[in-house]
Amino acid sequence: MEWFFRQSQHAEFKKHFIINQLAYAQGMAVFAACYYFLFGFLDYYLADETTWQLLKIRLIVTLILLLLLLLTFHPRLKYHWQSFIGLLVFIAGVGVVFMSAYVPDIYKPIYAQGLLLVIFYGYTMNKLLLKPAILAGCGITLTYFIYAYFFSNLATEFMVTSLFFQISTNAFGVFAVYFMQKTGFQAYKKNEHLKKHNKTLLRQSETDGLTSIGNRRFFNNRFEQLFKQKIRGLDFISLLLCDIDFFKNYNDAYGHLKGDDTLIKVAALLAKEVPENEGFVARFGGEEFILVLFNYDFEKTRMFIRGIQQKLKKENIQHSDSSVADNLTLSFGYVTFDVNNTSPSQAYKQLTKRADKCLYQAKKQGRNQIIGTSFN
Numbered sequence: 443m444e445w446f447f448r449q450s451q452h453a454e455f456k457k458h459f460i461i462n463q464l465a466y467a468q469g470m471a472v473f474a475a476c477y478y479f480l481f482g483f484l485d486y487y488l489a490d491e492t493t494w495q496l497l498k499i500r501l502i503v504t505l506i507l508l509l510l511l512l513l514t515f516h517p518r519l520k521y522h523w524q525s526f527i528g529l530l531v532f533i534a535g536v537g538v539v540f541m542s543a544y545v546p547d548i549y550k551p552i553y554a555q556g557l558l559l560v561i562f563y564g565y566t567m568n569k570l571l572l573k574p575a576i577l578a579g580c581g582i583t584l585t586y587f588i589y590a591y592f593f594s595n596l597a598t599e600f601m602v603t604s605l606f607f608q609i610s611t612n613a614f615g616v617f618a619v620y621f622m623q624k625t626g627f628q629a630y631k632k633n634e635h636l637k638k639h640n641k642t643l644l645r646q647s648e649t650d651g652l653t654s655i656g657n658r659r660f661f662n663n664r665f666e667q668l669f670k671q672k673i674r675g676l677d678f679i680s681l682l683l684c685d686i687d688f689f690k691n692y693n694d695a696y697g698h699l700k701g702d703d704t705l706i707k708v709a710a711l712l713a714k715e716v717p718e719n720e721g722f723v724a725r726f727g728g729e730e731f732i733l734v735l736f737n738y739d740f741e742k743t744r745m746f747i748r749g750i751q752q753k754l755k756k757e758n759i760q761h762s763d764s765s766v767a768d769n770l771t772l773s774f775g776y777v778t779f780d781v782n783n784t785s786p787s788q789a790y791k792q793l794t795k796r797a798d799k800c801l802y803q804a805k806k807q808g809r810n811q812i813i814g815t816s817f818n
Contacts, residue, residue, distance in 0.1 A: 474507070475504055478487035482500050485497055499541050536585050551777065553630065557608060561579045561611045570617070601675075657724060660724050661732055669786050676737055683726065687764055692770070708770075757770070778814065800814055
């Protein structure tokens, strides 16, 4: 189980790394492709009789590099940029090997030195992870070995020396990428742990300590986010305020511990009736709760409230000091906002005030009442 968890963490890290390092890798690839082409001045300087042939090869290879780079900008392919950039490094190296076949033997060592630059770039400059970096770097060295051993007249001493330097560059590159990746993974784990810790603290700060539903801070944050992000996908928003009728009398008659138990029961009932995808509920303060419903028009909201009152009645929570019933009751004030007909910025500041006025009217008319209005 621990092994699976670690593998899952590594997979998440790689996904995070690939998404966040794409822009940097693209910038480095642009720089590398331009720099690769600018090395054409060596072709011109070293090989007079084959200059144009070498420049044609360099131009073709540069165009291939740019094509691979362009693929990383495609929306569906950009998450595979590690493969494209790894291939870009390999093709750049193969291009150098291919060009070295056209220069006099005396100049071939210079092009072999150029391979060290390409391999070094593959391991350090473009944020390749370990696997694509090794494939690109070792692939270049293998290509050079095949060319030097089977298709060239290079002195054995020079071929062995060149291969030694390339293999050493690959070895150092592997260590560099490994430690870069390991350090990045450790930093990612610490960052994720910190994020989880902060989320836990935020959740605790937005949770009512007694009822375990959201508190007023939770409501304020969620309501603000709603109007900033999600409101365009809705047709109606209903905001409801409800108050436990004669709750002070209830505490006096049954005691505060019993009163706390009742608050917990009412909060659980309200939370159960409001699925997360349809709205949210919070304790607004004392015995008052606030609910927000998505896509509930005026009549549907009233039916929803009646359903809550009926279910609370079935709970049969006795309240001998209530003037309206023998059991616990709720008064509701609510306001429904038509998203398509009114400015959200106006509604955001007014919905709670209007719902509060409706709740006041419900209490004034005898409690255990439902008073609602439409925002216009």
